[in-house]
Amino acid sequence: MSQSGVIDQQDGALSQSRPARRRLPFFGSYTDNRRLFLFCLGAPAVLYVLLVGVWPLAQGVWYSFFDYNLLKPNRTKFVGLDNYVDIFADRSARQAILNTFQFTIFSVAIQLVLGFGLALLLWRDSRFNRICLAFLLIPATITPLVVGLIYKALLGADYGLIGYFLANAGIGPRTGLMTDGSTAPWTLILIDCWEWTPLMALILLAGLKSLPSDVLEAGQADGATSLQRFTMLIVPLMLPSIFLALVLRTMDAFRVFDTVYVTTGGGPNDATNTLMLLAVKEGLQFFNVGYASAIGNVTILFIAIMASVLIFCVRRADVRINGR
Amino acid sequence: MIKVFPTSLLCRASLVGVGFAALMASTTLAQGKPLAGVTLTLASQNDQFGAVLAKLAPKFKEDTGADLRVEILSYGELLTKTTADFIGDTKGYDLVTMDIVWAGQYAENGYSVDLTDWVARDAAELELDDIYPVILESLGQYDGRYVAFPFAAYANVLAYRKDLFEAAELAVPATMEDFVADAKALTDASKNQYGFVANGQMGPAVAQDWMQYNSQLGGSILGADGKPALNSPENVHSLAVYKELFADTAPPGAIEYDWGGREESFRQGLVAMMQTWSVGAPGYSDPAISNVVGKVGIAPAPVAAGMAPDYGVGGWGMAINADITPAQQEAAWTFIKWLVSKPIHKEFNLEGAGSFMRKSQMTDPDLLAKFDFLPVIAKTYENGNGEYRPRIPQYPELQDLLGTAVNSVLAGAEEPQAALDEAQAEAEELF
C-alpha cells in the first residue's frame, strides 16, 4: 500500500517507533496501526456474537449430553450421547429428518427454476418491471406464521376458497391437500415457493444486472441463440449469485417451522413433521432441554453439511466452466 | 452432585410483604377500597371468558380499588409463557388461567399457591355448596389440595341440527350406538351433509377429542393402578369406532380440523352432530358468526349402551403464581373470590363467558332466558367426569403420544391395535 507512509505520519509515535513496512504473517504489508484500527472495528461484533450467539450454542451442546428437563430440575443426569441415539431411534424423528431434507431439496430446486424464469422476465430495466418486483416481494415480507394461516384457510376441502373447488373438481384427495400423506408435503413445498420464489428471483436478478454488458453483446454478435446465450454465457457468470441464493434459501428452508406448525401440525401421520417442529415441541412445550438441544445440534450439523456440499459443488462447477 | 445448571430458586423475603399488606389494609379499608394501588396481571386463555374478564376489570377496580390487567393468549402461548414465568421466577403474572389437565404439573412443581387453607377459611363466602362437587374437584384440586380455584367450567354436550333430525325422522341419540347409526343415516355427501365432526389434526386436537369419545365408549387412558393402559381392548375398540366415524360420516377435511375448523364446519351447516364444550353453544344462535341460527339443539352427550351416565367436564381454574409476594397473593385471592361470587359470576356468564358452574345458575331466570340449554349442562355436571383426560404430571406427553397415534390411524397409516401398542410402549417409559 502506497499510503502506509502517510498513515504513519499522521498517527504519530506508535507507528514511528516501528518499521513502517514490516510484513506480518496475516496482515501483509499493512502497518501495525492499520491492523489495530481494523481490529478495533471488527472486534466488538465478533465478541458480541461469541458471547450472545456462540456461547448459548455451546451451552446447547453441553445440555444435549444431559437428561435435563426444566420442569423436573431435580432429575438432571449425564446421559452421554443418549439424546442423539434417541433421535435416530425414534420413528417420528427419523421421518422428520427425511421430511426436512425432502422439503428443503424440492422447494429450493423449484424456487431456483421459477426464480430464474421470473428474474429473466424482470431483467429489462423498466418502471413497470420495478413496480412488479416490489409487489412480488410482498409474500416475503409477511410474517411466515400468517402465511401458514392464510393457506390453512384457503386450502380446506370443506369451505376453503381454493380447497373447496379443488376437492369438488377431483383435483387431489377429496379430503383436501393437507390431509393426505402423499400431497401434504408437496402442498407445504408449494406454499414455501409462493413465499420465497420472488426473493430468489430478486437475488438472481441482482446477479443478472451486474453481468458485464460487453460479454452479453459479444454473445449476440456471435449470433448465439438465446438458449446458447443462457447456458453458455449467463449461467456461468451467474454462478456466484446462484450460489448465494441457494445457500440462503437452503438454510432457511431447512429450518422451516411456522407454516408447518399452523397448517398440519406435522400430520397426517408425521408426513409433514420437521426437525424444527420436533425441537420446538420438545423445547417449548415439554421444556425437555437436553433432547431439544440435541435436535437443534443435529439440525445445525445437517445445515453445515449441506452448505459444505453446496460450496464444494459450486466451486467445482466454477472450475469446470470458468476455469478459475 | 455436580452443579451443571444455574438454578436460582429464591426464597423470597416474605416478612416485608406481610407488613406492607397489613399497613395497606389498615389505611385503605376505611375507604372501602382495600386493594387501592395494587395491580394484578392475569394471563388468560383466549376463550370466550378472556374478553369478558377484560371487560369486568373496571368493575373490579370500582369494587376493590385494584387494577386488573388481562393478557389474552392462545393455548400454546399461554402454556409456554406461564411455564417460562414460573421456572424463570420472573413474576410476570399474578393470576393464571389453568387448564384442568395441567393440574398435575402445577401440583408437582409447586407453580401455584396452595389455596386449600384459604378455601376452607372462606368456604362460606365462596358458597362452596352452590358449586358442583365435580367442578370443585376436577377444576381446582389435585390430590385433595387446591392448586387453583374453578372459575370457568365447561360441559361436554351434543350439539345437533334439529332440522336435519326432524327431516330424517330420527330421535336425538341417547347411546353411542345410536350416535354412530344416526351419523351414518344423516350423511349424504352428494348434498354436502355429514353426520358427525370431531378434531382430526395431529397433536392435542385429535388427542383430546378422541379421549372424550373413548370415555363415552367405556375406554380409559389409565388403568386401575394409575399406570397408562392405552392399548386396552376397550380403547382399541373405541379408536376403531372413531376411525369408522371419520371415514364414513365426517366432512372430508375433518382429519385436518382442530377446534376452529370443527366449529366452523358446524356453523357452516355441514354437519348434523358434534360433541363440543358448552362454552361454544351460545355462538350457534349468534347470527353474527353462525349460519345455522335457530336450527341447533343441545343435548347431553350419549354414552355406550348399558353404561352409567358419565359426561365429560372440563374447563379452567384460576391459579395464583407462587413466586409473587404474599401481599400480591392475598390480592389475587381477593380477585378470585370476587370473580366467583354469585352476582359477579352471573354477570360474567351473562356477558357471554359460557362458564356456568353454580347450581343456582342453572335455574336463574335471567340466565335461562338467554341460555336455554342450562338444564343439559346441569345434568352433565350432576354426572360429570373430569378425569377422562388424566390430570397427571405426565399428561402433556401422553396427549402428544395419543395425538400422533390416533392421527396415524385416521390417516389410514396404522391399525388401531398397532398404533396404541406403540403409544403404550412409549407411555410406559414416562412412569
Added chain:
Amino acid sequence: MSRISQRQIIAERSALIVITVLFLLPVAWLIATAYKPSNQIFSVPPRLDFTPTLDQFRSVMSYFDVASLTRSSLIISLGAAFLSLLLGVPAGYALARSRSRLANGVAYFFLAIRMVPAIAALIPFYLMMRDVGLLGSWWAVIIINTMLNCAFVTWMMFSYFRALPKDMEEAAMTDGCTQFGAFFKVAVPAARSGIIACILFCVMFSWNDFLYPMFLTKLDSKPLSVALLTAYGTKDITWGTLGALAHFSTVPIVLMALFLNRYFVQGATNGVQ
C-alpha cells in the same frame, strides 16, 4: 438487449401481471377478512362477496392494546437494527479492508451464525437472560435479535465494502483524514444504499420474528408478531381478528418494502458481488 419487438414486451408484461396477481391474491384474501362480518369469512360454497363492516377492528381493539403492541414492535425492531448496524457496519468494513487470510473465514463465520436455527440457542439464551434479570424486557429480545442481525449486517457490508473502490478512502487519508475519518466520512456515505438495505432487512426480520419474543417478553413488552399468534391456536381461529391485526403488523412492513424497494434490489445486488 436491443431489437426487442413490441410483441415480446407485451407478452412479458402480461405474464408478469398474471404472476403478480397470483402472488397477491392470498394476501388480498387475508386483508379482506378484516372487513367481513365473521359469518361471511367462510361459506359453502365459498363466495367472494361480502357486506363490509369494521367490527373486526373493534374486536381487535377490545382484545389487544394495539398501541402498546406497536410500540414494542417498533422499539424491538429499531433498537435491534440500530445496534446491529453499530456493530456490523464497522466489522464488515474491517473484514473487507483487511488483507488477512482470516478475513474471509470470519465473514463466513458470520454468515453461518445467521443460519443457526432459532430454537438451538433459545433455551440457553433464555436461562442466560434469567440469570442477568432481563427476562420480560425489550432488552432480551433486542440483544438476541442484534446478534442474529449483526451477523447478517456484517456479511452484507463485508460484500458491499469489498465492492467499493479503495481510492476515495486512500485519497482522504492522503489529505490528512484519520483512519476513522476515512471510514466514517468516506466509506460509510459511499455505502449508504447498502446500509439502508441492511436496515430494511434487520427491521423486517425483527418485526416478523415471533419465537424469541413469545418466549422472552411479557404483557408490556409484547410485540405485534406475538399477538398474531393469539388469534391462532384457540378453540376458534378468529380469522377476522387476524386480518385486522395484520393491518398493523403486516401492512407497515409491506409499505416500507414497497417504498424502499430500490434499496432492496441494491442491497441484494451488492450482496452477491
